[in-house]
Amino acid sequence: MNKRRLSALIGLLLLGGCSLAPDYQPPTHTVSQFYLNQATPGTQPGGESPLAWWHQFQDPELDALVLAAQRQNISLKIASQRIQQAQAYQESIASFKVPTLSLGGGYTDARLSENGALTGPAVSPLALPGALGGGTAQLMDRDPTAAFVGVNASWELDLFGRIDSLSQAAAIRTEQAQIMRKGLITAMTADVINNYLQYRGAEERSRIAADTVRSQQATLAMVESLQRSGYGSDLDLANARAALASTRASLPLLATARSVHLNRMALLLGEPVAKTETRFSQRPLPAMTALIPTGLPASLLTRRPDVASAERAIAAQNQELGAAIAARYPKVFLTGSPGLVAGDLDDLFRSGSTSWMLGAGFSWDLFDGGRGEARVKAQQAGLEEAALSYQHTVNAAFNEVETALIAYGNSQQYRDALHQASQQAELALGKARSLYRAGLVDQLRVLDAERQQNSLRDAEVVARLGTATNVVLLHKALGGDWQAPQPTEG
Template sequence: MRKLSMLMASLVLAGCSVTPEYQAPQAPEQAFYLHQAQADTTQSPQAQWWQRYNDPELNALVAAVQQQNIPLQVAQVRIESARAYRTAVATTRIPTISVGAGYQHYRLSEYDPLAGGALTATMPDLGQPGAGQPLNLLDRDNGAFVVGANISWELDLAGRLKGMNTLAGIRLEQAEILRQGTLNMVTMDAIHNYLQYRGAQARIAIAERNVAEQQATLDQVRSLVASGYGSSLDQAQAEALLAATRATLPMLHSAEQAHLHRLATLLGEEITTTGQRFSTRALPDIQGQVPVGLKSELLKRRPDIALAEREMAALNEEVGIAIAARYPKVYLTGSPMTLAENFGDLFRSGSDAWLASAGVQWTLFDGGRGQALVEMQEARFQQAALSYQQQVNQAFNEVETALMAYGNQQTHREQVEQAASHARTAASKARALYRAGLVDYLAVLDAQRQVNLMEDAELVARLSSAEHLLYLNKALGGDWTVPTS
């Protein structure tokens, strides 16, 4: 009686759901970043923040990468697959109708335990003529034409099918979030390699300029040595400095080509085609405060956090599906048809036939397997909740670290620029004193070596500043999609 009562109670649940109620986690509204010296919390991060570099070639590169990148195309195909799967799952909640037509023929066995006797029956001896003759109660060979339909439908008693449909929709959302995350990472990779490519070009230009200047100085020293006014030590020092500067060029050219090859890979094209995209331009530069918005907004911008939250929602539906699987399943089927031995009689009055049924399937005993599956899904949900919290903590720490590093890099850059300015001033004075005969050429070489080092360090500081801005915007998340015209 208890089982019967449970069955009747479950039948009342038609159209209901046993899935636990789910609410997405919320971030504290009054949370602030610790390192806000270089942050503007009054404005949210810009969607296409790299346009602040004011570099048309960079903007064109990002747009091309987002159109041509192969992993992005794969991510888009995954979205289409998830969308098709959601449509397929949604159809389980509506009746399935199929139609068919054909001819069937069958022969009965004379030794069939049920029908065989009717085939071989004879007229009993009742004192009437024909005793012992076959009765032909059934024909051994039979055939018929049939045209009909089959209709089947499962009543969604506890919301199992609804949960599967909701789950498929969440998986589609996750596929879209994954594509957004892939787009951001690909865009970041493109900007990083572009900055490094421009940085290598700028360092090459500095090195080549220094080589030219040092070659001119060496020629001057050689002339002085030849005339007896110079020192062989001065000449050796000048030659050593020139050789050291030239030695940096092969490695810088290698770096330039390596980043160009990486850009070609991101674009999915030949490197010769990629090389034609760029002219000689200065290293992009941005300074000043960065729009970061409020800390609570981070949960809505970061694709990894959004993906973790959707995983929680998906596993909550898995819990509901596991619970609903323990309730009875009710099926309705119907098969209207017309059937006749002769094709001409197929659509005549009286040829109609039908079959209808209703069935219940309910697992009364499974040794605790159903409850174990529910507990397993609940444990997976708890794991997803912890993973979500870990992802949120990591995201906040990434932004804090990026803000601190960006601020420190700005200070470092200012100090390097001051040092480079002082080095140039010192080199100018050393050359003037040397021409006046007040210092030896060693002082000039040392001053020039410092200029070379500081000019390269100044460029590296600018490049590092641009990279820190890139990583800060990556930590802040957001939609980096370039609208297609």
């Protein structure tokens, strides 16, 4: 076959290239126009959550903590490395679509044995008959040398799109890795905010407990004084001491809670606990006052990283199925080796030293015991699994939003009711103390009023903490971009 015919064959094969991957259509999901719990207090339909929505807590220490975590978190750094790995793998697969060229060269110097069974007669001097002029001659040089330099080229023609499908699948997996990193940012940031809220809640409860201890100590001193004067009873004294001991018992538990959440924040920031502790001053538990936009249900499919990742998994599996189908068809290869060859290094770059070889071939597994068909079936099952996983992820996403809306609405009602109860308990305590000083009620009534008021103050903090936590859960369920804005360089 001459060069012209070989070139025509190559062009024909290239024009015949195609993809055997099934046509991919992104999955669709029918959604309602509004959420079932759309009318939840503290929310508004439509719109989207603002970037860095946690700024609405109006707590600069929380803002700085989230920014530091997104810069320093080790899990995020690992996710970034996985993206680079996926990109490198995609580039590696895509490289098979172009020819592979390698440059080679060398020089050889050998000596052949005159006593060798095969080479001996060829390199030994032979006596020539007189008719040929006499003398001696050798059929081969006993000390042959050779020099060569050239290029080797090989290329698999992707006639049925196997390599292209693998390349596209790898590119989609790279997109999936990037989406998964966004999801990790969401989960990690939510974890940081929640631990910060729990830390502040434990701090505030500790302050309430400390105030209660001081109040109960003063009450105990008054009861002891009355008891010594003969106006108090042993029962009043025992009740006062029991109340004080009970409140003191809660202090180490609250200190443990603060330490646990501080350590978790240090782990999320990837830094020593001592450094994390220096980030905080004494501040109250933050509260969200702004309305939370819930967006439209249809936008949830694009805002949530887990849904987007599940869709990309279907697309990648579809391409991998195409590669498995194409692998059952013939593979066509082209090879070429142009170069320079000479028996002497000095002659290597002279005219006449050029050499070349071109070749074309194919391979086709006509029988493999059903291995190729099994691979196709496995990829088809994987595609169906990815589609079902997507459906499950979508259903779980809508369920999570509805649950978060209910929890947020109910937590606000619970918080408001406890706030009113706490106010009334404080009024009751003031009246009980006044009546006790006037001798109209016994100390037991005062202690009971103190216990009720302290319990409700603590419960109110827990309720406020629950509402703030549900704010985080609702924003997490709604998805969106959780990347903290980077401060501009001054």
